[in-house]
Amino acid sequence: xxxxxxxxxxxxxxxxxxxxxxxxxxxxxxxxxxxxxxxxxxxxxxxxxxxxxxxxxxxxxxxxxxxxxxxxxxxxxxxxxxxxxxxxxxxxxxxxxxxxxxxxxxxxxxxxxxxxxxxxxxxxxxxxxxxxxxxxxxxxxxxxxxxxxxxxxxxxxxxxxxxxxxxxxxxx
Numbered sequence: 631x632x633x634x635x636x637x638x639x640x641x642x643x644x645x646x647x648x649x650x651x652x653x654x655x656x657x658x659x660x661x662x663x664x665x666x667x668x669x670x671x672x673x674x675x676x677x678x679x680x681x682x683x684x685x686x687x688x689x690x691x692x693x694x695x696x697x698x699x700x701x702x703x704x705x706x707x708x709x710x711x712x713x714x715x716x717x718x719x720x721x722x723x724x725x726x727x728x729x730x731x732x733x734x735x736x737x738x739x740x741x742x743x744x745x746x747x748x749x750x751x752x753x754x755x756x757x758x759x760x761x762x763x764x765x766x767x768x769x770x771x772x773x774x775x776x777x778x779x780x781x782x783x784x785x786x787x788x789x790x791x792x793x794x795x796x797x798x799x800x801x802x
Contacts (some may be wrong), residue, residue, distance in 0.1 A: 637663065637667070640667065641667070641670075644667075644670075644671040647671075653671065653672055655667075655668055655671075655672060655675075660679075660683055696710075704734075704737060707723070708741060711743065711771070715770065715771075717767075717770070718767065719770060720764060720767060720770050720771075720772070721770060721771050721772070722772050722774065723771065723772070723773045723774070724774055724775070724776055725773060725774070725775060726775070726776075727775065728749040728750060728751050728775055731747045731748070731749045731773050731774060731775050732747050732749075734747075734773050735747035735773045738771055738773065743770070743771050744768065744769045744770050744771060745769065745771035745772070745773055746760040746763055746764060746769040746771070746772055746773070747760070747772075747773050747774070748760050748761070748772060748773070748774040748775075749774060749775040750775065760772065
């Protein structure tokens with residue numbers, strides 16, 4: 631929430647909590663902003679850490695950022711895939727919405743790619759089938775919403791592509 635600009639709202643809510651109330655705070659990460667929030671509003675707090683606090687990017691990953699208009703996104707994605715994708719590669723494409731996920735998957739399939747969609751409106755049976763298709767390389771492109779990303783921990787795709795609401799495509 632902090633990285634999306636909600637810190638002022640969180641601080642306002644925290645400032646209105648009665649001092650005699652117990653406050654609990656969870657965070658999947660522990661960046662400086664979250665540490666500062668905890669220090670400001672939690673007194674004598676306990677920190678429970680699962681895993682490591684060291685967050686470091688994978689040095690084997692090359693990140694490219696393509697800033698483009700909405701009209702150019704799909705064309706740029708197609709060009710990138712045609713230039714970089716081989717028959718054995720698997721690619722994850724993350725999009726913002728379920729509707730966008732289905733629309734992009736349909737467009738990619740019409741352009742000859744073996745693409746599948748994964749989002750919260752899919753049944754468990756369909757999700758399992760899509761993951762099996764992706765794992766076996768029968769479908770080399772998986773378009774998903776961010777909420778689906780937890781399902782992909784065991785896969786090692788060649789590329790991850792994130793479509794941002796800032797009119798960018800992020801290629802990892």
